[in-house]
Amino acid sequence: MSADKKQQQAQQQAYQSLAQKQKPKPPVLRNVIVAYVVGGLICVFGQAITQLYLRLGFSVEDVGNPTVATLILISAVLTGLGIYDVIAQFAGAGTAVPVTGFANSVVSAALEFKREGLVLGVGAKMFSLAGPVIVYGTVTAFVVGIIKALLG
Amino acid sequence: MLERKLGAQTLVFNNFPRIKAAATVVGPLEGEGPLGSCYDIVYPDQTLGHKSWEASERAMMKEAVNLAITKGGLTSQDIDYMLAGDLLNQIITCNFAARDLGIPFLGLYGACSSFAESLGLAAVLVDGGYASHTVAAVSSHYGTSERQYRYPTEYGGQRPPYSQTTVTGSGAALVSQADDPHLPAITHFTIGRVLDMGIKDPFDMGSAMAPAAMDTLQRHLLDTGRSVADYDLILTGDLASVGKKIMLELAKQEGINLKDKYDDCGCRVFDLQQQPVFAGGSGCACSAVVTLGSVLPKVISGELQRVLIIATGALLSPLTFQQGESIPCIAHAVVLEQLAKEAQ
Amino acid sequence: MGSYLTAFLVGGLICALAQLLFDLTSLTPAHVLTLFVVIGGILSGLGLYEPLVQFAGAGATVPITSFGHQLVQGALRELEIHGIVGVLAGIFDLSSAGITSAIIFGFIVALLFDPKG
Numbered sequence: 001m002s003a004d005k006k007q008q009q010a011q012q013q014a015y016q017s018l019a020q021k022q023k024p025k026p027p028v029l030r031n032v033i034v035a036y037v038v039g040g041l042i043c044v045f046g047q048a049i050t051q052l053y054l055r056l057g058f059s060v061e062d063v064g065n066p067t068v069a070t071l072i073l074i075s076a077v078l079t080g081l082g083i084y085d086v087i088a089q090f091a092g093a094g095t096a097v098p099v100t101g102f103a104n105s106v107v108s109a110a111l112e113f114k115r116e117g118l119v120l121g122v123g124a125k126m127f128s129l130a131g132p133v134i135v136y137g138t139v140t141a142f143v144v145g146i147i148k149a150l151l152g
Numbered sequence: 153m154l155e156r157k158l159g160a161q162t163l164v165f166n167n168f169p170r171i172k173a174a175a176t177v178v179g180p181l182e183g184e185g186p187l188g189s190c191y192d193i194v195y196p197d198q199t200l201g202h203k204s205w206e207a208s209e210r211a212m213m214k215e216a217v218n219l220a221i222t223k224g225g226l227t228s229q230d231i232d233y234m235l236a237g238d239l240l241n242q243i244i245t246c247n248f249a250a251r252d253l254g255i256p257f258l259g260l261y262g263a264c265s266s267f268a269e270s271l272g273l274a275a276v277l278v279d280g281g282y283a284s285h286t287v288a289a290v291s292s293h294y295g296t297s298e299r300q301y302r303y304p305t306e307y308g309g310q311r312p313p314y315s316q317t318t319v320t321g322s323g324a325a326l327v328s329q330a331d332d333p334h335l336p337a338i339t340h341f342t343i344g345r346v347l348d349m350g351i352k353d354p355f356d357m358g359s360a361m362a363p364a365a366m367d368t369l370q371r372h373l374l375d376t377g378r379s380v381a382d383y384d385l386i387l388t389g390d391l392a393s394v395g396k397k398i399m400l401e402l403a404k405q406e407g408i409n410l411k412d413k414y415d416d417c418g419c420r421v422f423d424l425q426q427q428p429v430f431a432g433g434s435g436c437a438c439s440a441v442v443t444l445g446s447v448l449p450k451v452i453s454g455e456l457q458r459v460l461i462i463a464t465g466a467l468l469s470p471l472t473f474q475q476g477e478s479i480p481c482i483a484h485a486v487v488l489e490q491l492a493k494e495a496q
Numbered sequence: 497m498g499s500y501l502t503a504f505l506v507g508g509l510i511c512a513l514a515q516l517l518f519d520l521t522s523l524t525p526a527h528v529l530t531l532f533v534v535i536g537g538i539l540s541g542l543g544l545y546e547p548l549v550q551f552a553g554a555g556a557t558v559p560i561t562s563f564g565h566q567l568v569q570g571a572l573r574e575l576e577i578h579g580i581v582g583v584l585a586g587i588f589d590l591s592s593a594g595i596t597s598a599i600i601f602g603f604i605v606a607l608l609f610d611p612k613g
Binding site: 011026028030032033034035036037038039040041042043044045046047048049050060064065066067068069071072073076077079081082092093094096097098099101103104106107108109110111112114122126129130132133134136137138140141142144145146147148149 | 497498499500501504505507508509510511514515516518519520521525526527528529530531532533534536537538541543544546552553554555557558559560562563564566567568569571572575580581583584587588590591593594595597599601602603604605606608609610611612
Binding site: 009011012013015016018019021022023024025026027029031035079080082085086087088089091092093095096101104105107108111113115129 | 203205206299303304306308309310311312314348349351359362394395398401429
C-alpha cells in the first residue's frame with residue numbers, strides 16, 4: 001500500500017472516530033426491551049388466534065395456516081392504513097421478526113410501486129424486500145434436504 | 153492570473169448578479185416547522201392531488217419557478233436559462249418541469265448541494281454577460297427520495313436517531329443583471345471538491361458530508377482572504393444536528409471559531425424537539441427554502457449584510473451502497489451580500 | 497402446544513436478539529431476517545425446532561425463524577416419500593399459506609389503498 005493510501009486511511013479512521021463520538025447512539029436497552037415486549041405480545045396474540053381456530057375445528061397440524069394468514073391479513077391492512085410503520089418505528093424487531101414483518105415488507109412494496117402499474121410495479125417489485133428471506137430459506141431447505149438424503 | 157478567479161476554487165463576480173426575486177413552496181411538515189410563515193406556499197399534503205409523488209414534486213418545482221418569475225415582474229419568455237437540480241434518477245423533476253416551462257434548460261446534479269451549484273452557475277452566466285435573467289431552482293420530496301434511496305414509505309424499518317428527513321419542497325431564485333442596488337448580490341462562488349471519509353451508512357449523511365463542508369469553507373476563506381468574522385451568518389445546507397456538531401468539532405480542530413455565526417439549514421427547517429424528524433432536514437430543497445425563505449429577506453433588509461451558504465451533497469446511489477462503496481460528498485458555497493450602504 | 501406464557505417468553509426473546517443485531521451491527525433488517533430464517537432452517541434440520549414449537553407454541557411459529565422450519569420440513573417430508581427429487585418438489589408445501597396470503601393480501605391492499613408517506 002502506497003504512503004498516500006496509508007495516510008488517507010489514517011485520516012479516514014481518525015475522522016470516523018471523531019464522527020462516531022458526535023452521533024447519538026440508539027437506546028439499545030430500551031429498544032431491546034420494547035422489542036421483547038411487543039414481539040412477545042404479538043406471539044401471545046398468535047397463540048390466542050391458534051386457540052380460536054382449534055376451537056373452530058382445525059386440527060393441530062393444520063392450525064398454523066389460518067393463524068399465519070390472519071396475522072398477515074392484519075399486518076396488510078395496518079400497512080395500507082399507514083399505521084404499521086408508526087408502530088414499527090417504535091417496536092423495531094418486535095414487529096419485524098414475527099410474520100407481521102414479512103407481510104409488511106411485501107405489502108409496503110406492493111403499495112409503493114403501484115405507481116409503476118400493476119404488472120411492472122406491483123407485480124415485479126412486490127418481493128423486492130422479502131426476496132432474500134425466501135431465497136435463502138429455500139437454499140437452506142435444499143441444502144439440509146440434500147445432506148439428509150446423502151446421510152440416509 | 154485569471155481576473156475572476158480567486159485562489160484555487162473561488163469565482164468572484166464583479167458585475168454583481170443579483171437575486172431579483174425568489175419563491176419557496178413546501179409541504180405540510182415544513183409548514184408546521186419554525187419557519188412556516190416564511191414560505192410563499194405551504195401545501196396541505198405531500199401529494200397535491202397528483203397520482204404519484206414524482207408528479208407532485210414536479211408541480212412544486214413548476215410552481216416555485218413560475219412564482220419567482222412573476223414576483224420579478226417578468227414572464228417565462230424573459231428568462232434566458234433555467235438551471236435546476238433534484239435528487240431523483242436522471243433528475244426527472246427538473247427535466248419534466250423544464251419541458252412544461254419551455255425555458256432553455258441546464259440540468260444539474262449535486263445531490264443536496266444543487267442549490268449552491270445552480271445559484272453559482274446562474275451567477276456565472278449573468279456576470280459574464282451571457283444572460284440577463286436566469287432561474288436557479290431545486291426541489292426534493294420525502295416520498296420520492298424514500299422510495300428511490302431507501303425503503304417503501306409504508307415499510308416498517310426502524311430509523312436510527314441520527315437519520316434525517318428529506319424536505320418536501322422547492323426553491324427558485326431569479327438571478328439577473330439588475331439595477332436596483334438594494335437587491336442582494338451574489339458576490340462569490342466556491343466550487344467544492346469531492347471528499348470521501350469512508351462513511352458507508354446511508355442513514356448517516358451528516359457524518360459523511362461534514363468534511364466536505366469544512367473543506368469548502370476553508371478553501372473559501374483562503375481564496376478570499378477572509379475570516380469567519382467577515383460574515384454575519386454561515387449556513388451549511390443539510391448537515392442536521394449530528395453533522396452540525398461534527399462541523400463544530402472540525403472547526404475547533406482547524407482553529408476556526410464558528411460559534412456565534414454558524415448554523416445549519418437542516419436544523420432550522422424543522423423543530424427537532426417537537427417534530428418526528430430525527431436529526432433534522434435534508435434534501436436539495438432544505439438549503440433552498442431556508443435560504444430563500446428566511447435568510448434572503450434579512451439580506452434585503454440589511455439585517456444580515458453578508459451570508460455564506462454552503463450547500464452539502466452526498467453523491468451516493470442505492471446501487472453504490474449495495475455494492476459496498478462508501479459515500480463521497482461535495483459542498484459548494486455562494487456569498488450573498490447587501491451592498492447598498494443604507495438598506496431599505 | 498405451548499402456553500401464553502411460553503409464547504411470550506420465547507417469541508420475545510427471538511425478537512430481542514434480532515434487535516441487538518439491528519442496534520449493535522451494521523446489518524440491515526433484510527440481512528438479520530435472512531439470517532434468522534437460515535438459523536430456523538438449520539435448527540429444524542437438526543430436529544431442534546419442533547420441540548421448540550411444542551414448548552412455545554406461537555412463540556416459535558410466529559417469528560420468521562418458523563418459515564425456515566417450514567421450508568426444511570417440507571423438503572424432508574417429500575424426501576421421505578419421493579426420494580431426492582422430493583427435496584426440490586416439497587419445499588413450499590408447508591409454507592404455501594404464508595406466501596400465498598402475503599401475495600393475495602398485498603395485491604388487494606395495493607388495489608384499495610395508497611401509500612401515505
